[in-house]
Amino acid sequence: MLFFAAALVSAGIFPDKIGDFERGAPTSLTMPDRALFAEFGLEATEQAAYRSEGKHFTATVWRFKDSTGAMAFFQAHRPSGATPAPLVKLSVATSDGEIFAYGNYVFQFTGAVPVQADLQPIYAGLPRLEQSPLPALISFLPSANLIPNTERYVLGPVSLEHFEPRIAPSIAAFHLGAEGQIAKYKSPKGQLSLAIFYYPTPNMARERLEEFHKIPGAMVKRAGPLVAVTIDPPDLDSAERLLAQVKYEANLTWSQKVPTNEVKGFALTLVNIFVLAGIVLGMCLVAGIAIGGFRVLARKMGRPIEPDSMITLGLDGK
Numbered sequence: 064m065l066f067f068a069a070a071l072v073s074a075g076i077f078p079d080k081i082g083d084f085e086r087g088a089p090t091s092l093t094m095p096d097r098a099l100f101a102e103f104g105l106e107a108t109e110q111a112a113y114r115s116e117g118k119h120f121t122a123t124v125w126r127f128k129d130s131t132g133a134m135a136f137f138q139a140h141r142p143s144g145a146t147p148a149p150l151v152k153l154s155v156a157t158s159d160g161e162i163f164a165y166g167n168y169v170f171q172f173t174g175a176v177p178v179q180a181d182l183q184p185i186y187a188g189l190p191r192l193e194q195s196p197l198p199a200l201i202s203f204l205p206s207a208n209l210i211p212n213t214e215r216y217v218l219g220p221v222s223l224e225h226f227e228p229r230i231a232p233s234i235a236a237f238h239l240g241a242e243g244q245i246a247k248y249k250s251p252k253g254q255l256s257l258a259i260f261y262y263p264t265p266n267m268a269r270e271r272l273e274e275f276h277k278i279p280g281a282m283v284k285r286a287g288p289l290v291a292v293t294i295d296p297p298d299l300d301s302a303e304r305l306l307a308q309v310k311y312e313a314n315l316t317w318s319q320k321v322p323t324n325e326v327k328g329f330a331l332t333l334v335n336i337f338v339l340a341g342i343v344l345g346m347c348l349v350a351g352i353a354i355g356g357f358r359v360l361a362r363k364m365g366r367p368i369e370p371d372s373m374i375t376l377g378l379d380g381k
Contacts, residue, residue: 076124076189077111082181084113084120092123102221103136104128106191113177120160120174127167130195131242135216137164139225140171143212150179152197155212166194200244200261203289205308208249208301217243217258227258229294234274235260239267250301255293257305262288287311 079086092110094100110123127133137153141162145155154163160173168189204214217223220232226245235241240263248255262268268288275283280295284306291309296302 076109076126076185077122078185081113081122081185082115082177084115084118084177087112087114090121096225098221099139099225100136102219104132105136115175118175120172120176123171123173125169126191127169129193130164130167131198131216132218133164133167133169134197134201135218135222137162137169138212138214138216139222140169141212145212165189166192168192198242198261200242200259200289203259203261203309203311204244204246204257205248205305207308208305210247210249210254213247215245217245217260227256227294230258230275230278230292234271234278236271236274239263239271241267241271248301248305250296250298252301253297255296255298255302255305257291257293257309259309260290260292262290264288282306284309 077086090110090112092108104127105125106128107126108124110121112121113119125133125136127136134153141155142157145157145162148154148156148161148163150161150163151165154161157173160171160176162169162171164170165186166189198216201214201216215222215226217226217235219237220235223230223232223235223237223243227243235243241260243258243260245256245258248257260268260271262271265288268285268290271290272283272285275281275290275292278292278294281292282294282296282299282302283290283292285291286309289309289311291306293302293305
């Protein structure tokens with residue numbers, strides 16, 4: 064567990080002062096589930112306490128390998144009673160503070176949370192910041208009857224065991240590059256659990272479909288590279304309606320050269336050549352007439368015109 068021993072060391076993220084708050088003594092941070100943190104790609108973490116004139120807050124940060132791991136941890140770490148916050152896309156307000164994901168970082172502030180303007184210098188100096196786009200899989204979850212804060216992102220066998228142990232890792236087949244998104248839904252007869260797995264190609268999803276059908280009590284649907292499954296639903300009609308909402312729409316952009324008529328193009332090139340030649344001849348004719356007219360006009364006005372000089376080279380006797 065050398066990785067997590069290193070992760071407990073201060074990551075050097077929080078400054079000595081945030082706004083009017085000054086940093087106090089370092090505080091320890093426990094790691095309740097090291098295997099899950101490792102699967103999410105935890106690299107470093109830090110916690111600090113700040114005080115200012117009777118007010119105080121605690122700042123905690125986790126840094127992950129990429130933004131997907133940070134999002135997965137954010138979903139699992141937020142409490143069930145959290146409400147959406149207008150800070151960033153992945154942010155919630157809790158009973159005692161705020162939790163939000165910023166790239167591959169997850170921040171939590173509890174207590175007298177400072178204003179965002181005081182936190183901007185922290186964001187600007189984040190080491191090894193990674194802000195790749197979030198996985199498209201999170202957009203395929205149906206929104207109707209979704210129970211807030213029940214979404215859980217699955218990156219491997221450990222998170223699958225935590226959030227949906229009824230699906231075996233061998234069925235999900237993470238070695239094929241699969242990832243999953245799990246959430247709970249309301250129905251007239253109880254809660255439904257929906258898991259959606261994303262595979263690199265539709266053919267892979269089609270092959271895994273048969274394995275998902277082998278799960279006892281499973282209702283399964285495939286949509287493109289997605290495989291959606293709900294297990295032992297208390298309401299079959301609600302389960303059918305939920306699965307029907309899982310859809311995959313691919314946006315294909317194809318840049319292709321517009322075909323042209325080569326014969327027509329060659330003929331147009333010839334026409335352009337003749338037009339250019341006519342323009343050059345016309346300019347030469349106009350220039351010759353202008354020079355000749357100037358010489359005739361000069362003679363009539365009695366002005367001598369020096370004959371054009373010519374230099375000759377004799378080679379006789381050489």
